[in-house]
Structures are given as structure tokens and as C-alpha cells.
Amino acid sequence: MAVYTAVDDASLVAFLADYDVGELLSAKGIAEGVENTNYLVRTTTGTFILTLYEQRVEARDLPFFLRLMDHLAMRGLSAPQPIRRRDGSLLATLCGRHAAMVTFLDGIACDKPTPVHCAELGRGLAALHLATADFGMERPNALGLAAWAPLFAESRETADSVVPGITAVVDAELEALQAEWPTALETGVIHADLFPDNVFYVGRQLSGFIDFYFACNDILVYDLAICLNAWCFEKDGAFNVTKAHAMVTGYEAVRSLSRAEKDALPILCRGAALRFCLTRLHDWLRVPENALVTPKDPTPYYDRLRFHQRVRSAAEYGVDF
Structure with missing residues (x-):
């Protein structure tokens, strides 16, 4: 199981309030992955992936990763697109970790x-x-x-x-x-x-x-x-x-x-x-x-x-x- 940081419902609801994604319906930890904690989040407007960046990811690199995904999505490539917060930023904090929301990508x-x-x-x-x-x-x-x-x-x-x-x-x-x-x-x-x-x-x-x-x-x-x-x-x-x-x-x-x-x-x-x-x-x-x-x-x-x-x-x- 690769959920290193547990997120309680109250913290997640407060976190989502800074995004224009509707109300929380469900959230489930994703077992796959090694480096970070990931949750599958469903709201009244859609399905998203919430990532909490763990200790091995350098905070200074996060703007590069997030802007790269945004760039690829804007160029028409199928990649998760970061969701902007109400203030326009891509990066937030949750449970003491840097965190970001991206769109859900269909496929297996x-x-x-x-x-x-x-x-x-x-x-x-x-x-x-x-x-x-x-x-x-x-x-x-x-x-x-x-x-x-x-x-x-x-x-x-x-x-x-x-x-x-x-x-x-x-x-x-x-x-x-x-x-x-x-x-x-x-x-x-x-x-x-x-x-x-x-x-x-x-x-x-x-x-x-x-x-x-x-x-x-x-x-x-x-x-x-x-x-x-x-x-x-x-x-x-x-x-x-x-x-x-x-x-x-x-x-x-x-x-x-x-x-x-x-x-x-x-x-x-x-x-x-x-x-x-x-x-x-x-x-x-x-x-x-x-x-x-x-x-x-x-x-x-x-x-x-x-x-x-x-x-x-x-x-x-x-x-x-």
C-alpha cells in the first residue's frame, strides 16, 4: 500500500473548498505507486487524482512537474492536467505535505x-x-x-x-x-x-x-x-x-x-x-x-x-x- 499520509474527511473537505470542483462524494487511497500518496477523489463535478508529495520529492521541483503536465495538456497530449485553485495556483498544502489535484485519466x-x-x-x-x-x-x-x-x-x-x-x-x-x-x-x-x-x-x-x-x-x-x-x-x-x-x-x-x-x-x-x-x-x-x-x-x-x-x-x- 502506497498511502503514506492519511487524509481525514474534514481536512479533505476544507482542502477542496479552495477549488472549483464541487462537493466531495468519496475519496479512496490508491495502492499503486512508490514515491507519493495518491487518492482517487470523486466530487459532484467529476473525478480527480489528489497527490500528496512525500519526502523523496524535492519541493523546488514541483512547479516544473505541474507546469509540464499543464503544458502537455494544453498541447493536446493526453496527460493529467493540474487543477488550479481559486487563486490560480497549482500547488497547495494538505496534512503537512505539498499537494496538487489533477484530472483523472481514462484507461488502464x-x-x-x-x-x-x-x-x-x-x-x-x-x-x-x-x-x-x-x-x-x-x-x-x-x-x-x-x-x-x-x-x-x-x-x-x-x-x-x-x-x-x-x-x-x-x-x-x-x-x-x-x-x-x-x-x-x-x-x-x-x-x-x-x-x-x-x-x-x-x-x-x-x-x-x-x-x-x-x-x-x-x-x-x-x-x-x-x-x-x-x-x-x-x-x-x-x-x-x-x-x-x-x-x-x-x-x-x-x-x-x-x-x-x-x-x-x-x-x-x-x-x-x-x-x-x-x-x-x-x-x-x-x-x-x-x-x-x-x-x-x-x-x-x-x-x-x-x-x-x-x-x-x-x-x-x-x-x-
Whole structure:
């Protein structure tokens, strides 16, 4: 259960009085999610998601996230749109936490994505990249290349107890990525966390993206590399090139990839696999006794890293040249 902060009815009614959303009908905590507390709120005018931002979310980043969602919605992309308070602000406080209300997005996450789902994701991701080209705010990637070595240093002493041999592999990989990471590719706003549970579908048609709380400025095609890692490996660890080809083809139907971007995909996929391996390792080693959320095993992303290290061309991901 990922409801870290309980909200009583009286506090919620008082909170909603600052919004033009009608009267409260019901509110229910949402179990999904890791970082924040979320409630499904129904009022006499509609259905909304109430988010209370917990300790791991930096308050200074909230205007970026909220204005980004507002920008995307205004550009016609299906994303939760923040609800303005009566004074025009997007951010409030509730039960000692920063809080915001956003519109409810129809659809469900896909736990068994097909190539059709992957193609839809690719098109939607490219549309997001194009729609944010004129977004006026920037946020550096707090979990980008520069953060990986310090992050691993916090887990290094006990890392091999979780994944045998990981320390030597990560040490070598960090050195290689520092030397080989591309620096001349197109950058912009990326979602940076488009796992299947953050993508909604109605049937097999994409209905929208949620959870923009890792969004930042970085290499655009790195976002695609994150998605290839998150969507194109089967439960047995096998890479599904058919899904990958569908995703990349869908992306290119909206935004063409340059030759340099395609050539960089193997190194970017290595970086994406390492990033999620290290954050999962960090969390795995720091599970509090009263944890409400089970941390994710870093091993699958370690295995994906090892797979990408053997890739010599993006053609192995189904990319057309």
C-alpha cells in the first residue's frame, strides 16, 4: 500500500473548498505507486487524482512537474492536467505535505504489452518530445550520468551480497560510460520513467501518460532507451526484438531519429539499464522494517545491462538504417 499520509474527511473537505470542483462524494487511497500518496477523489463535478508529495520529492521541483503536465495538456497530449485553485495556483498544502489535484485519466496500464502497445508507446513518446520543444522551464536530470558513481558508492560495500559479481561489472561500466557517453545529441524534456504502469490504454490505443515526477532535461533518445529496457524484455529475460522494432518504428512515424541517435542507442540502453539497476540496488539495501512498498529486485536490470554490453549495433534492437 502506497498511502503514506492519511487524509481525514474534514481536512479533505476544507482542502477542496479552495477549488472549483464541487462537493466531495468519496475519496479512496490508491495502492499503486512508490514515491507519493495518491487518492482517487470523486466530487459532484467529476473525478480527480489528489497527490500528496512525500519526502523523496524535492519541493523546488514541483512547479516544473505541474507546469509540464499543464503544458502537455494544453498541447493536446493526453496527460493529467493540474487543477488550479481559486487563486490560480497549482500547488497547495494538505496534512503537512505539498499537494496538487489533477484530472483523472481514462484507461488502464498494460501488464502484458504486445508489439501494438509498443508501437503506440513509441508514437506517444515522440509526440511528447515534440510538444515540449517550446516548454519554458528546465530541470537537470538528478539521476543522470553524473549521479551514478556517487549512488553506487553508497551501496558498493554490500552490493555483491545482492547480485554476486556486480561490483566489478559496475566499476568497469561506469568508467566506460564516462568515456563513451554521447554529448552532441538533441536534448529536451524527457519523461524518464515510462514503465508500463505509467502508460494507459483504452483497448490497444494509447490513452495517456502519468507520473511525471522524474521528468527532466536530457538526451531525447535516452528516453527511448529507457522504454526499450522497460518494455522489450520478457519475464524470462529474453529481449523481444519484435516489440523493440515496433516501438522504434512508431517513434519514427512521428519524429525521425538521426543516424547519430540510432548509433548511440546501444550505449544509451546500457546507461538506462545501469541507472535503474543502481537505484533499485540502493533501495533494496535500505528497506525499513515497516516498509509499505516492497523494493524491486535490481537483478533483472543487471541482466539487461549485460545483454546491452554484447550489442554492437542498434540493428539488434530492430532499428532500420
